[in-house]
Amino acid sequence: MRKLFGRLALAALLGVPLTGLLPLTASADSLSVNFENPPYTTGSINGQDGWTSTGSVGSGCAVYDHKVATNTYGYATFGKQSLRISDAITSGCFGDQTFAKPLVNAVGETTATAGTFSVGARQNHFETQFDIASTMPTQQVGMHVSVSPDRGDGSRMSYLRFEDGLTGINVFFDDVQGTANPANFVETQVATGLSRTVPHKIKLTMDVIDGPSNDVVKVYIDGGLVHTGTSWENYYRYDSEAAAEQSPRIVKTVLFRSSGTAHPANAGKGFLFDNFSQMSGPILVGPPTNKDQCKNGGWKTFNNPVFKNQGECIRFVENHHDKDDKDKHNHGDNNNHDHGQDHNHNKNHNNKHD
Ligand SMILES: [Ca+2]
Numbered sequence: 001m002r003k004l005f006g007r008l009a010l011a012a013l014l015g016v017p018l019t020g021l022l023p024l025t026a027s028a029d030s031l032s033v034n035f036e037n038p039p040y041t042t043g044s045i046n047g048q049d050g051w052t053s054t055g056s057v058g059s060g061c062a063v064y065d066h067k068v069a070t071n072t073y074g075y076a077t078f079g080k081q082s083l084r085i086s087d088a089i090t091s092g093c094f095g096d097q098t099f100a101k102p103l104v105n106a107v108g109e110t111t112a113t114a115g116t117f118s119v120g121a122r123q124n125h126f127e128t129q130f131d132i133a134s135t136m137p138t139q140q141v142g143m144h145v146s147v148s149p150d151r152g153d154g155s156r157m158s159y160l161r162f163e164d165g166l167t168g169i170n171v172f173f174d175d176v177q178g179t180a181n182p183a184n185f186v187e188t189q190v191a192t193g194l195s196r197t198v199p200h201k202i203k204l205t206m207d208v209i210d211g212p213s214n215d216v217v218k219v220y221i222d223g224g225l226v227h228t229g230t231s232w233e234n235y236y237r238y239d240s241e242a243a244a245e246q247s248p249r250i251v252k253t254v255l256f257r258s259s260g261t262a263h264p265a266n267a268g269k270g271f272l273f274d275n276f277s278q279m280s281g282p283i284l285v286g287p288p289t290n291k292d293q294c295k296n297g298g299w300k301t302f303n304n305p306v307f308k309n310q311g312e313c314i315r316f317v318e319n320h321h322d323k324d325d326k327d328k329h330n331h332g333d334n335n336n337h338d339h340g341q342d343h344n345h346n347k348n349h350n351n352k353h354d
């Protein structure tokens with residue numbers, strides 16, 4: 001992990017959240033969007049199926065080049081339409097950029113504030129996943145866009161930035177480390193030179209846990225975990241820039257944002273986003289890795305997956321884990337071996353739950 005920017009430079013790049021009002025639309029706890037027709041039509045996504053992008057229709061700081069576009073790019077998994085975003089036009093504003101249809105049940109620790117937005121049934125786990133691809137096989141100089149879990153007004157709780165580099169798409173992750181004021185934003189490059197000619201699957205998960213310095217954010221690219229970091233909770237808790245609302249923020253949508261230096265040559269091009277999803281729910285517990293974790297009511301503590309009873313939990317472990325163990329430890333004395341192992345794990349189990 002390395003710090004690429006001084007804090008002021010980074011703050012200028014990232015900007016500061018603005019308070020804004022956005023209409024909320026009823027939705028479920030999870031949302032999957034492929035931008036196909038129906039209901040999506042080409043042109044601005046503002047007002048389509050609960051998405052907002054008021055700038056892109058001329059009602060914001062700038063008319064961003066964020067549009068539902070016909071897929072003429074040959075990506076089979078993208079269907080006939082995708083969300084296309086370029087950095088031809090940028091601004092330092094937030095509430096007028098592109099936001100996914102918000103979830104009903106927001107994610108936030110107990111003290112996370114909602115501003116003008118509704119919370120629903122508060123959850124502590126957020127996930128978003130989407131595919132990104134380039135509209136061009138060659139570099140679009142300067143092309144960049146950021147994607148952030150947000151409550152709907154630019155109160156970002158995490159941050160990914162995609163940049164078109166010399167060798168392909170570069171991906172950066174920013175989190176806030178420590179409790180300093182001003183906040184210590186740390187940028188980490190989590191991917192370098194992703195191919196411009198195939199889509200890439202991006203996934204970000206966020207566990208928010210009561211108290212400072214403990215949220216867990218994970219970034220996956222093309223199925224592999226590339227980084228584990230934390231959220232921006234401590235920026236909102238400790239940085240005097242956030243004095244007007246000195247608390248972490250809820251998350252219920254994803255912000256796609258064009259800020260920083262504009263590159264007009266990228267107009268009508270940029271990156272495609274498709275197969276988007278987001279969800280809120282409880283922090284995942286499991287899967288169990290030892291049968292004794294299922295015993296003494298332990299099966300009830302798992303939600304990944306959920307078990308109906310102890311037997312189902314034990315069968316799951318037998319099918320997913322013990323086979324590996326036996327292969328690894330098959331010395332012909334399985335009975336004794338398993339017995340000793342069970343004993344140890346039982347102790348661990350009790351310690352954890354007492
Ligand atoms: Ca599509």
Ligand SMILES: [Ca+2]
Pocket residue numbers: 109208209210211212213214215233
């Ligand atoms: Ca926390």
